[in-house]
Amino acid sequence: MDAPAAPDARPIFLHGLWRSGSTYAWSRFRAAAGTYAYFEQLYPGLARLTAERAMGQDWREAVAANRHPALETPYYAEYLPLLGWRGVKGFHRSFAFDRFVLEAGDRHEPLRLYHAGLIDFARAKGLRPVLGCNRTWLRVPWIREAFGSYDVHVERDAAEIWGSYMRHDQAGTPDYFINLHLILERNAAHPLFAPLAARSRLRRGPERLIKPKRFYPPIIAAMPDEARYGMVFYMWALAILAGLSHCDLVLDTGAPEQAADAEARVRAGAGLAVDFSAIRRPDMPTDPPVGAAHIEREILDLLPRAALARAFDAARAREGLGQLSQAKAEKVRPLLALLGG
DSSP states (O other), X not given: OOOOOSOOOOXXXXXXXXXXXXXXXXXXXXHSTTEEXXXXXXXXXXXXXXXXXXXXXXXXXXXXXXXXXXXXXXXXXXXXXXXXXXXXXXXXXXXGTTTOOOOTTOOOHHHHXXXXXXXXXXXXXXXXXXXXXXXXXXXXXXXXXXXXXXXXXXXXXXXXXXXXXXXXHHTTOOHHHHHHHHHHXXXXXXXXXXXXXXXXOOOOGGGGGSOHHHHHHHHHHHSOHHHHHHHHHHHHHHHHHHHHHHOSEEEETTXXXXXXXXXXXXXXXXXXXXXXXXXXXXXXXXXXXXXXXXXXXXXXHHSOHHHHHHHSOHHHHHHGGGGSOHHHHHHHHHHHHTTOO
16 A cells, blocks of 8 residues: 555544434544544534443444444544533534534634634644534535635435434434424524425424424424425435535445545545445435425425525536436436526
């Protein structure tokens, strides 16, 4: 194997929807030499994380339940030196869902200081900071401006993401659908989310006093599969446009034929040797619901064209299509048409 490229001090950020293969991607960067990889740095549970919770045996059960890659150490081990009497220093629960869209030029000093603390701690150990999160995919321009980051978008087909959410819901864990509702609830006025928020049942007024895990499960249970798929497809559309427009790499965890190219791109662009050879097509393929094509066309009509054109870069997104399989690129082309240009 050739010698690694010259050392690169930029922090690496991983972005993507829940159940996109983001934990796999994070685990590969964590395993790379010279990295210090934080898992889900905006997870609300970090506000109450303790050493006992971080290092307890529940993490092994979570690995199995979520079909995550084998881990040698718990998910949150990197946070142990950063814990206060309870919770990670500098973290606020509001980071998880509030202001889910951040553009270059926006000010969010608490969030900046929190990330800077994580990055500086890793660097003080002589290690490359890696931050992998499912809550940053519409904050990439702000992150790049604030930290000069190398950014990876983790991609998976919308139908496979929807199918994974459905399997978890059927097992009594609707958390992923709850998360999508919380994004809409906390950002309902933002132009990127307003069309979907307007037709979704969200907590409003005094209902905000009811805990999400009590309020949303009955609403999710009453949603037809088509409505759930539409919500996932809407979020997937925003995520893939963000990845193609703003990230250095789009890593398709369902396309093993792209793995070697992705490794080469990380090596050339970030100076880091990462092994993606274990990428495999999902062993639990999921067909979208009946009428999925109609649902997707409906969502394409619902997506706010003016807001998309302001948020995403049509030219750069088109250039990024080469990172995708031909089938995936064809799936994305109708979205690019919405950007104009």
